[in-house]
Amino acid sequence: MIIYEATKEEFMNHVTEDSIAMKIHQAFVEKIGGTSKSEINSWNNSMNYMYKVLNTTQIPDDISVAIEYKVPANSRRIDFIISGLDENGQYSIVIIELKQWDKLDLVEDEDGMVRTFIGKRLVKTAHPSYQAWSYAKLISEYNESVQNDQISLRPCAYLHNYMHTENDPLTNNLYNNYITKAPVFTKGDVLKLRGFIHLYIKKSDQKKSLYLIEHGKIRPSKSLQDALMKMLDGNEEFIMIDEQKVVYETALSMAKKAQNGGKKQVLIVEGGPGTGKSVLGINLLVQLTAKELVCQYVTKNSAPREVYTKKLQKNYKKSYINNLFKGSGVFYEALKNEFDVLIVDEAHRLNEKSGLFKNKGENQMKEIIYASKFSVFFIDEYQKISMHDIGNKEQIKHYAMLFDAEVVEMELESQFRCNGSDGYLAWLDDVIGIRETANYDGFDFEYDFKIFDDPNELRNQIFEKNKINNKAI
Template sequence: MARNFALVKSIAEFQGLRPEEIMRELYNGFQELTAEQMSSEQVSAWHGALPHLQKAFALLPDRVLVVLEYTLPMSNERIDVVLLGCSPEGKAQAVVLELKGWRKVYYLNNSLDLDNDLVLADDEVRQHPELQVLNYVGKLNYSHSAADRFAFVGCTWLYNLPPRELTFRRVDAFWQGQAEEFGQYLRNHLAGPVKEEDAKAFLEGYYMQTPRLLEAIRKNFDALRQGAIDALSVSGFGPSEEQVKLLNEVQKAVESGERVCYLVQGQPGSGKSYLAVLMLLRSLKNVGQFHSQNNVAVLGYRNNRLINTLRKVFRECSPGLDIVLKFYSTGRGKNGLAEGDPQSPHFCLAIYDEAQRMTEKNIRVAMQRADVTVFFYDEAQILNAEEEGWTENFKKIAEELEIDLRERTLSGIYRVQGGAAYHGFVETVLTDPSQAKLPEGLNYDFRVFTDIREMLETLRQKANQSRSKVALVAAFTESPGDREKPLEKSLKNRRIGCPLYSGFNHYKDTGLDIYWLMDEKEQYPAFWYGGQSNDLTHCASIYGCQGFEADYVGVVWGRDFCFRNAQWELGENCEDNIGRPSLKQLFSQARNGDRKARVLALRLLINRYRIFLTRGIHGTYVYCEDEATARFLREIASSKGGRSL
């Protein structure tokens, strides 16, 4: 079994070593744990922390265990320190410690509001340590195989900060100069050594959903359900008849212990993401009544923007509850839900959203991860050449594995107010443009603007006057994106403004300065869930809007997909270098006469613009950077009641 920690010592051993000796063992153990070298920042942090720890640990019994850099099972999160011992009553106890060597810290909004989960620490935006500790303790309680053996206690030590620089309500915190007080606190919780069998169970622990998770789901179900709907679906829409039928069918399969795979296809707006979350919650809530095994249900995504936003919703209901949301593919081939050993861990139910983005290898592992597997997918939303979630691939692999495959289709349209009529219009525009016209009586606000400033002003009016949620999305053109901070200072991140990375002077003299969203953990949840999309200072690419929606969405139609000679053609610019081959590479191959590359690139672009044009619940506003494409779309928008501005 792979180790979960970088270093473990008894207090006697730990106190008997010099800090540099501990550092040497910790460095080597970290490399064995992660297959990576510790960064210079991590080395510096541990060098600063170790003398403080040895001072505080002086009061602890010799046989209490010190565990450094402990990795939560089936997670990439590592806890700085876990101390294993027993309480004064003789029960196994684990103290979870988050260390902070910060020298200055401020609330971002200059208040002591604990709802503010971000702080500015040593000039970097960081998560409030209280939330970190609560999440660690929650995940240990909810998903660690030794959870029933231990009581978990969370605390933090900000050893370079004077007292009360931050406010803590639910976690005990200690400060600069409080080594003795902290040591006494630890001694009060850890009065003696941990039993050998308990220590072994923790150190060799694995991911397992415990009965405490089911209790938390039951306790928080209503709030959690409401939060998930707010994040992923139209406010006020309960499950439809066809959705309820599918929920019941899957639930019965789980209850009966069948080995079956559901292949659920649905176009944009059919409620796939909403239904996936509802299916997860329902299974976790009820499965304890008819199943004895602990690994109940799990939901997998590839979209890191979507999963980080959804995790935020779950964490707000109960810290640690987001452990049931997993990446199905990490890109490293072994840590995702659809990677590595397909039988360990094994679940009653595994749900995969956006399964069209899977490779054949992902599909094969995913089908074996659970007794009942549910794939939600849409071939029309495949974004890159390497994605292989086609219907024929699911069928082929299920047949090879001798798994019963049941195909289902979500026929309803629930996101977009215009319903099937608007979706049909979008499909005609993209696949048969000569026949495109707005349907009569369409209950949907579709407009094409000649001035992007007017489109932005219209979105602002919607946000201010009707309290609508608005958002801006843009074609992956002109700027490739850059993760180096500060994000707003990089030319590669400016998408609308002047100058642009591509040299395109389209926005000269507009005064606009709009950037890509780049930070999946902070920017995207704040944008889609926290309301910052209404600021219209940032825009999402195709990878950052799939699975999300707003009341009104402004689409910047780029120079990648252009209307020429009465048909769609590859345009002059594409900066999307994601995938093998990437869309940018397909553009290059097509220009060199590769007809297959041209056909594939056009197919992927149609999928992308279908997604762009179906993010808006009540309306979609379009601005084109290519004039010929703009003329064509303005002509369509002027037909049968559409608006061209």
Template structure:
């Protein structure tokens, strides 16, 4: 999709006649069914007028021009792409990122600067980084830029209101390689920008190249798929065992069959915490990519997806998507679409940010299955923690069968988390009243460590000690305290308060400027500095640590007299979950189930409600005489 396509001469004339912004406005409405904001229209007027003057100065008359060209399978749009041939008659295209900035400030981010955007100062990508990533994305995913006889692609940024100062932060030493690869031209560099464009496009003949780009397909290049595959396969922890391998082989078989079969294939893989769902999913992404299949990995969790993108690296991140990334996908655009944490699938892909005119009644599950020849859903029916999450084995299977898909369902039962102890997961399910199991009592001598602490300070010390010993460890809590915006200096409020114990939540997902040493919410589980904040279920779900600490709040308590669980909305600060009347207690139980089962070697807990603590202790089988007598006394109390 693009909002404007034509010759460079047409573009210049449209700009001179003051028609270019109006043409873009009407094209925008045609594609999106609403008009762009006045600020975007003004941006087009100012930036494109400046660019047209450069085109006239460079004598670009026989070239192709694309404006507001949307990167395949994303919502991002390039400002401008110019096409033509160079002196050697080679086909070329140049991406030009346009900025109205006139100043910026230093950021502590590797690829960021701080500038005024959207009414406030924000960390944004350095223009060279931004346009460089656009170039890399197209070279990895667009056939026009990587197949035989491909179009050579270059990039630059034009800051037409910015005046050059060699000491400006935008030219800082840490950006020198970026600036060499993807140069910036300021208001003082019209002649330099002219020379840059003429060196790539001097021979013109750009319309045929433009059509070639527009008519080419989105499909990840072999190099990109090899990069993703090799990155994942280089991580020794991804090894498949037993029925994990069965699922893996079945998906691979369906991928081979589905590549030529008109009938869609749907694979549903059920499994609780620690059954290796993500292990299989990542192995499939790696090996299917290496085998040449266009494979995507999608989740409904921003934290989980962004952490995976961070681990894999920016280049490979284009294969990691969200469930709502397929609203505009073409039929069978993807060979294999792997949906991890599929219990987080929602009724539709609409969100509170979706404009009214863009809202759709199409089920999100329909968009996902429509986009792929083979859809794979990894799911835990007991991990739904929000009322708008409707993903379940039954729901997915019914939709797939009703729409003529071939469906295969497999259940994982062997535990690969919690030190191999399937019993701990079953004990948690039983104790929380989620599901009856044979594991009524927990054996304190089990290799998996389950410990109850008398204070949050002791809990925190134990978790920090595990981190010092080299284990991965995080402290989490139920959503029983407010979650504040960062302070003006980027530090966090101590929202989690239990007497003298005062600690901050992890940063909010939409927090823009954070103080040094505070990770973004999406990276809390992966960044070592995440140890300094308490994570909630929305940042912890989907991850696993060697040791997890859990502050069990008063939104869920056990009534010893009546021997039942009780939920307390007055002690919850999860506004979305509180709106669910009949499901509130189930969602809170699932929340603590998720938190308590994040550990692979141990789970440490502090209970704010002492009756709840006594109930958990009554479900523990102690061996020593002292411990046994103490628990016996506590059991006799009720």
């Protein structure tokens, strides 16, 4: 979804007339809903800087400009897009991540992280080059037109309020990997950014590449179970963005701290459907296992463990697989700090007692924290299913304090649109006002809805669907 679209000439006129922010806001209200005054002010500010960048005959007046493009299967928006043809006549798009920041600090022990003030709070967030690059990767992964029609994506970041200095943290060598993929421009770099755009945009494509991206077929998101084997083999299958990246790097840092003989570490991550909790958990499992830590992925529900086991059993020994995935009721006899890391998915489903007759152990939250140097609890207290589900943040914090553990609480906003039952739940949460989700307007893909009078007929239909790819539930 593109909020604002125009030729360069039309965009320049709208800025000259001081109407650009109003036009973006009107389109935003029509297509998405209301927005904040601070965002309107940021449009006013940033678009005047982009006017300076585009104010040259080097960049043709009839090339295309798009503002606030919503990334497919996602709730994130790309600030500014310029599209046209490159010197070879191929479709070419420049993606620009705009930032109002005027200073930032290094985060030395976490990949691609910086600290800066956002909304008058000092927060840890992804480096602008990482953000621009990750958005481009998401488009290329989800939009078939990008690959089928050979559309090249050129991401960069523009911090127009940021005064770059010698030995500046923004361009520290720590971030070279991402700056190489997405160059960063600062205050005074108008000519440099103009040159970057001119390098890839030579003439108009009559809005064709924007049309292909806007109306291109969207691929379904990757299946976590299908990608798991590739991940264990060292392949990067999922690109983490924004809060996901922050949580991931925080968890890796806490895991390292826990292994160095300090206090126990406990990370509580709250998030609803579509926030990527399971993807984060599996990524952490793979990365920490690769670092030769004794790490296990814990779920009360046996279904995901069985699916992962089935996917891996052709390539890995059963003993290896069993050591990666565990039920939540096996730690009541565990020794103190027996495990380096325990990653608990759906922690809201943890029980008080374990065993078939719920007569073993004391409390699963307590047992998991006791048994591990570092424990991660992914939780959504709105998704408890049975009366035995007692997992909650307050009890986790209580038992963490009991063992003198350091506790970090984080929250994942709904970044990714989800589908199937989770998509319905995310949409319902948004509709009735429980929380904002990326499924505020429904689903990205088409579904057939059927109502059955007879549950046996429903069961038979599920078995029929499973004959196709064995993924019906």
